Structures are given as C-alpha cells and as structure tokens.
Amino acid sequence: MKDLKIAIIGCGNLGLSIVNGLLDTTGFKAQSLSVTKRHPESLFHLEPLGVTVTSDNISASKDADLIVLGVKPYNVPHILKEISPVLSPDKQTIISLATGVTLEDMYKHLPAEMAVFRAMPNIAADIQESITCICGKNGDASVEASIKELFNSIGISIVIEEHLMEAATVLGACGIAYVLRFMRAMTQGGIQIGFDAHTANTIVNQTVKGAAELIIKKGIHPEAAIDKVTTPKGCTIVGLNEMEHHGFSAAMVKGVLASYEKIEK
Numbered sequence: 001m002k003d004l005k006i007a008i009i010g011c012g013n014l015g016l017s018i019v020n021g022l023l024d025t026t027g028f029k030a031q032s033l034s035v036t037k038r039h040p041e042s043l044f045h046l047e048p049l050g051v052t053v054t055s056d057n058i059s060a061s062k063d064a065d066l067i068v069l070g071v072k073p074y075n076v077p078h079i080l081k082e083i084s085p086v087l088s089p090d091k092q093t094i095i096s097l098a099t100g101v102t103l104e105d106m107y108k109h110l111p112a113e114m115a116v117f118r119a120m121p122n123i124a125a126d127i128q129e130s131i132t133c134i135c136g137k138n139g140d141a142s143v144e145a146s147i148k149e150l151f152n153s154i155g156i157s158i159v160i161e162e163h164l165m166e167a168a169t170v171l172g173a174c175g176i177a178y179v180l181r182f183m184r185a186m187t188q189g190g191i192q193i194g195f196d197a198h199t200a201n202t203i204v205n206q207t208v209k210g211a212a213e214l215i216i217k218k219g220i221h222p223e224a225a226i227d228k229v230t231t232p233k234g235c236t237i238v239g240l241n242e243m244e245h246h247g248f249s250a251a252m253v254k255g256v257l258a259s260y261e262k263i264e265k
C-alpha cells in the first residue's frame with residue numbers, strides 16, 4: 001500500500017477523516033495522495049504536507065492505483081462517467097464509500113473486468129480507530145491485500161458479503177453518531193446532578209472509552225460487564241431499569257431499523 005498512489009475523489013467529511021488517519025500512518029507518503037473537491041480551498045492546508053489538492057477529477061484519477069470515491073451516492077454515476085475514459089481497468093481499482101450504491105450500479109459505468117470495491121469506514125478513521133467493512137469484485141489477492149492494508153492503517157477492517165453492506169453502514173458508520181448522541185444525553189444528565197458541562201463531558205468521555213476498551217480487550221459480552229456493576233438493590237439497576245421503562249433498548253433497535261430502511265428505500 002505504501003508504494004501505491006491513492007486518489008480520493010470528493011474529499012468531504014469522510015474523505016478528510018481518512019486523509020488525516022493516513023497522514024498519521026507510519027511510513028505513509030503524503031506525496032502518494034491526491035484529493036479532489038469541487039471547491040478545494042478547504043483542503044489547501046494539506047498541500048504543504050505533500051498532498052496534491054485539485055478540483056480536477058480526471059488528473060487525480062489518471063495516475064492513481066486506488067481511486068476512492070468519497071462523493072455523495074447520487075454523484076457516483078456522474079463521477080464514474082467523468083473518469084471512466086482515462087481509467088486503465090487492468091491496473092487501477094475503484095473503491096466506493098457511497099452508501100447504497102451497489103457494485104452492479106457501478107459496473108454500469110465501468111469495464112466488466114475492472115476491480116471494484118465498496119468500503120464502509122466511519123469518521124474515527126481520523127484517529128485510526130475506524131471499523132471498515134469491505135466487499136468487492138475482480139480484485140486479485142494483491143489488490144485485496146492492498147485495500148485491507150489501507151483500511152487497517154486507519155483502524156480495523158473486515159471483508160463481508162455485499163448484501164450486508166447497508167447493515168454495515170448503519171452499525172459502523174451511522175453507529176458512531178448513535179454513540180455520540182448517547183454521550184451527549186449522559187452529559188446532560190451529569191449536568192442536572194451537579195457537574196459543570198466540561199467536567200461532565202470529561203467523565204462521560206472516559207467512561208465510554210473505558211467501557212468500550214473493557215469489552216474489546218477482555219472479549220466479554222456487555223451484559224457480563226453490566227452484571228459486575230449492578231449491586232443488588234443498588235443505584236445502577238434502578239437507573240438501568242428506569243431507562244428500559246422509557247424504551248432505551250427499544251429506541252436504539254428502532255433507530256437502527258429506521259436508518260436501515262432509509263438506505264433500502
């Protein structure tokens with residue numbers, strides 16, 4: 001991956017998170033990265049670091065080994081039509097980040113033999129803590145290895161079947177927003193019971209980080225860890241049960257389903 005040229009076509013919120021994560025990767029050469037945006041001024045801070053910043057999708061795509069599409073889903077067909085005349089299908093790989101745009105959709109604008117992938121990271125790519133779900137077609141082992149290496153450098157990645165990509169979008173990419181909303185709500189509760197906002201935030205942030213790392217590092221189920229906190233007749237179980245009476249778990253499941261149904265429409 002370190003010898004490959006990467007172009008990010010449409011470098012917005014997610015694209016820039018990926019760029020930040022890549023630039024912090026040991027051995028990653030900023031000179032191997034090109035990013036595009038219709039109005040690229042907000043990316044000019046990347047130029048002194050060695051990244052090529054342009055609004056020219058064709059020039060960025062022509063020389064890249066991996067072409068990452070970071071545009072909104074409805075812009076994907078237009079971008080593929082724009083860049084397809086300069087693509088070398090035997091040498092280059094397309095990786096789309098777009099929600100709900102299938103491999104079949106993309107092949108309508110691309111040669112059938114071209115390696116085309118979908119990847120679903122999240123904005124924690126910024127600090128190399130993304131989970132990225134990947135699926136693709138026509139990539140040989142070395143192409144697949146390069147793509148895994150790319151996304152592993154900004155977190156962890158798993159290869160999944162394409163029919164699960166929308167579910168991956170909801171759980172991994174939307175999921176970060178669900179967790180952040182939960183954190184905000186917990187902070188609001190903390191303020192109501194006496195903390196100033198900054199202190200409440202500090203406590204909530206570290207508590208959430210600790211909870212996540214505990215179950216990741218120990219490999220345990222969340223409920224097993226919850227059992228260790230809920231003293232019989234104690235205050236934790238009272239709080240948890242009150243949350244459930246107000247539909248906490250049901251709200252989360254319904255939210256996940258609503259996001260999923262929105263993509264599937």
Ligand SMILES: NC(=O)C1=CN([C@@H]2O[C@H](COP(=O)(O)OP(=O)(O)OC[C@H]3O[C@@H](n4cnc5c(N)ncnc54)[C@H](O)[C@@H]3O)[C@@H](O)[C@H]2O)C=CC1
Binds near residue numbers: 009014037
């Ligand atoms: N934001 C997120 O957390 C996630 C987003 N996605 C997917 O990633 C894609 C990008 O999402 P965001 O970064 O949130 O959107 P965004 O709107 O922030 O970024 C898209 C960028 O593409 C640029 N663009 C539009 N047309 C262009 C063109 N013709 N040439 C060059 N650049 C062009 C826009 O100026 C914009 O900067 C979407 O398809 C979305 O479904 C997937 C997972 C997570």
Ligand SMILES: O=C(O)[C@@H]1CCC=N1
Binds near residue numbers: 099169173174
């Ligand atoms: O909200 C969205 O549609 C995009 C896809 C996943 C995260 N953001």
